[in-house]
Amino acid sequence: MxxxxxxxxxxxxxxxxxxxxxxxxxxxxxxxxxxxxxxxxxxxxxxxxxxxxxxxxxxxxxxxxxxxxxxxxxxxxxxxxxxxxxxxxxxxxxxxxxxxxxxxxxxxxxxxxxxxxxxxxxxxTVRHLVEHAGNLEVAGTTVRGRIEWDSGQDSGESGRLPRVVIDGRRVDWTDFGAMLMAFEGWQFRIELVDPSDEA
Ligand SMILES: [Zn+2]
Known part of the structure; x- marks a missing residue:
C-alpha cells in the first residue's frame, strides 16, 4: 500500500x-x-x-x-x-x-x-437536479455527471454498481434509478464523455 x-x-x-x-x-x-x-x-x-x-x-x-x-x-x-x-x-x-x-x-x-x-x-451555472418536497428530482431532460466507484456498497458488491456525482453531489445508483422513474415510458440516450472534455 x-x-x-x-x-x-x-x-x-x-x-x-x-x-x-x-x-x-x-x-x-x-x-x-x-x-x-x-x-x-x-x-x-x-x-x-x-x-x-x-x-x-x-x-x-x-x-x-x-x-x-x-x-x-x-x-x-x-x-x-x-x-x-x-x-x-x-x-x-x-x-x-x-x-x-x-x-x-x-x-x-x-x-x-x-x-x-x-x-x-x-x-x-447549470443545475441538473432540484429538490422537491425533500426529494431530489431531475430538473430538465438532460443530466450531466460523473461515474464514481461506490465503496459504500455491501462487501463483495463494491465496485459492481457505480455511484454518480451530479451537481457536485453524490447520488447512489438506486436513488438515481428512482429519480428516473419520473420519466417512465420515456426514451433515453447515454453518451460517455472523457473527463477532460466538456460534458
Ligand atoms: Zn516529492
Whole structure:
C-alpha cells in the first residue's frame, strides 16, 4: 500500500497529491505531484518544464453556494493535465465537483488555469437536479455527471454498481434509478464523455 510520504523528497503529502507510480518490478512508489512531474519532465526531455502550483479558488454555483477548488497538475509526457476538484474536510476522497483540462506541456500553465476556471464556471451555472418536497428530482431532460466507484456498497458488491456525482453531489445508483422513474415510458440516450472534455 503506497504511503503518504513522497519517496523522493520526503514531503508528507495530502492524499490528493499522492501519485502512485509503478516500478519495473511491479511495486508502487508514492510521489508528490512535483516530484512526479520532475521525473516525467526528465524522461520526456522537457528541460524547461516548471511545476505549476496554484492556490485554491472559491467559486459560487447557481444557488450562491461557494465551492472551494484545489488544483493538481500532472505531466504525462506529451500532455499537461490540470485538474480542479473539491475536498471535503476529513475525507480522503475528492468529493463533489471535479474537472480536468489537457494542454501542451509547453503551454502557459496560467492560461490553462484560466481556461479550466472558465470551464468550472460554465458547469456551476447549470443545475441538473432540484429538490422537491425533500426529494431530489431531475430538473430538465438532460443530466450531466460523473461515474464514481461506490465503496459504500455491501462487501463483495463494491465496485459492481457505480455511484454518480451530479451537481457536485453524490447520488447512489438506486436513488438515481428512482429519480428516473419520473420519466417512465420515456426514451433515453447515454453518451460517455472523457473527463477532460466538456460534458
Ligand atoms: Zn516529492
Amino acid at each position: 503506497p504511503g503518504n510520504t513522497c519517496v523522493r523528497c520526503g514531503t508528507v503529502m495530502s492524499p490528493h497529491d499522492v501519485v502512485s507510480v509503478a516500478s519495473g518490478d511491479g511495486a508502487f512508489r508514492s510521489l508528490c505531484s512535483r516530484c512526479f512531474n520532475t521525473e516525467m519532465a526528465h524522461l520526456a526531455e522537457l528541460h524547461a518544464f516548471e511545476h505549476p502550483e496554484f492556490t485554491p479558488v472559491r467559486l459560487a454555483d447557481a444557488d450562491g453556494v461557494v465551492h472551494e477548488f484545489y488544483f493538481r497538475s500532472l505531466l504525462f509526457g506529451d500532455q499537461l493535465s490540470l485538474e480542479a476538484f473539491e475536498l471535503a474536510p476529513g475525507e480522503e476522497d475528492c468529493v463533489g465537483f471535479r474537472f480536468q483540462l489537457l494542454g501542451e506541456p509547453q503551454s502557459d500553465p496560467f492560461e490553462l488555469l484560466g481556461n479550466l476556471v472558465q470551464k468550472v464556471k460554465r458547469a456551476l
